[in-house]
Amino acid sequence: MTPPRVVSGPTLLTGICFCAACGGAMTLRTGKSGRYRYYTCCTKARQGATGCPGRTVPMEKLDNLVAEYIEQRLLQPKRLEQLLSHVLDRRSERAERRRSHIAELRKRAAEAYAKLKRLYDAIENGIADLSDPMLKDRIAELKTTRDQARLDAERAEEAIDRAGPTITPQALKTFATTARKRMRNESGGYRRDHLRELAQRVEIDQKELRIMGSKSVLLRTLVATSSVKTTGFGVPSSVPKWRARNDSNVRPSDS
Numbered sequence: 001m002t003p004p005r006v007v008s009g010p011t012l013l014t015g016i017c018f019c020a021a022c023g024g025a026m027t028l029r030t031g032k033s034g035r036y037r038y039y040t041c042c043t044k045a046r047q048g049a050t051g052c053p054g055r056t057v058p059m060e061k062l063d064n065l066v067a068e069y070i071e072q073r074l075l076q077p078k079r080l081e082q083l084l085s086h087v088l089d090r091r092s093e094r095a096e097r098r099r100s101h102i103a104e105l106r107k108r109a110a111e112a113y114a115k116l117k118r119l120y121d122a123i124e125n126g127i128a129d130l131s132d133p134m135l136k137d138r139i140a141e142l143k144t145t146r147d148q149a150r151l152d153a154e155r156a157e158e159a160i161d162r163a164g165p166t167i168t169p170q171a172l173k174t175f176a177t178t179a180r181k182r183m184r185n186e187s188g189g190y191r192r193d194h195l196r197e198l199a200q201r202v203e204i205d206q207k208e209l210r211i212m213g214s215k216s217v218l219l220r221t222l223v224a225t226s227s228v229k230t231t232g233f234g235v236p237s238s239v240p241k242w243r244a245r246n247d248s249n250v251r252p253s254d255s
Contacts, residue, residue, distance in 0.1 A: 010192055011028050011037075011059065012066070012067070012153040012195065013026070013063065015063065015204075016200060016201055016202055017039055017051060017062070017202045018201065018203050019041035019043065019054035019203070019204055019205055020205035020208070021052050021205070022041065022052040022054060023205075024042045024043040024044075024052065025042050025055070026039040026040065026041060026042070026054075026057075026204055027039070029056070033062050036058070036158065037060070038057060038059055039057040039058075039204070040054075040058055041056075041204075046054070046227065053206070055205075055206060057204060062204070064112060065112075066195070066202055066209070066211060067190045067195060067207060069211060070104045070195065070198050070199060070211070075179050075187065076176060076178050077172040077173045080172045080176060081169070081172055082223070083215060084167075084215060084218065084222070087216075088219075089128075089218050095250075098159060098160050100155050101139050102156045105149045105150075105153035105156065106149070108145065109145075109149035109150045109153065112143075116139065116243070119139060122123070124249040167223070173214070179225070179226060181196065183198075198221070199213045200212065200213050200217065201213070
């Protein structure tokens with residue numbers, strides 16, 4: 001859940017850009033009656049250099065540095081594969097284990113069904129007596145085994161579906177190309193909602209710019225983009241819960 005001001009504000013890095021010296025947020029400041037815009041350490045802006053020696057960086061310059069680094073360094077298929085190799089390996093291992101488990105469950109259900117069929121054939125041919133309590137218990141046991149194995153197999157298949165599509169080298173290539181295009185808007189600027197799926201924190205030091213992101217968020221974005229059910233990124237959102245009646249500010253009654 002991301003506050004609306006962070007999702008829809010005018011600056012690209014609002015909410016994710018911080019001063020490395022003090023940890024304070026880098027906020028927007030203007031100069032020359034708004035002609036120039038800068039990211040400035042909020043501590044330095046309030047207290048001056050004695051509070052924090054943090055830097056002041058032109059907004060356009062910093063936006064371009066962050067966006068271009070993500071485009072040119074992160075959004076490359078081989079770099080994505082390198083970053084996510086361990087995660088992708090674990091996904092493949094889990095999927096393979098689940099598929100093996102599903103096969104075992106299907107086999108168990110088929111064996112129970114075959115045994116039931118043989119018992120029914122024996123009853124029809126007069127070989128077995130349906131009134132035999134042990135026979136009834138055996139039939140009930142086989143039915144339970146068959147039905148439970150089928151249900152467990154269906155649940156395991158649903159778990160594989162929820163995990164999303166298999167991430168192939170071609171999927172990584174497509175994702176990188178698509179993400180680079182979607183980061184740009186029609187005017188040539190950058191789209192902050194898409195950038196934030198790739199980087200969640202930017203730190204400004206005296207001589208260094210650090211861009212950080214979560215592998216799990218990156219993977220989730222990659223899976224969502226690769227899925228036929230999802231055509232875009234998972235955009236950060238804020239969903240207010242309105243209470244039309246009986247909220248904390250109840251209108252006084254007229255009586």
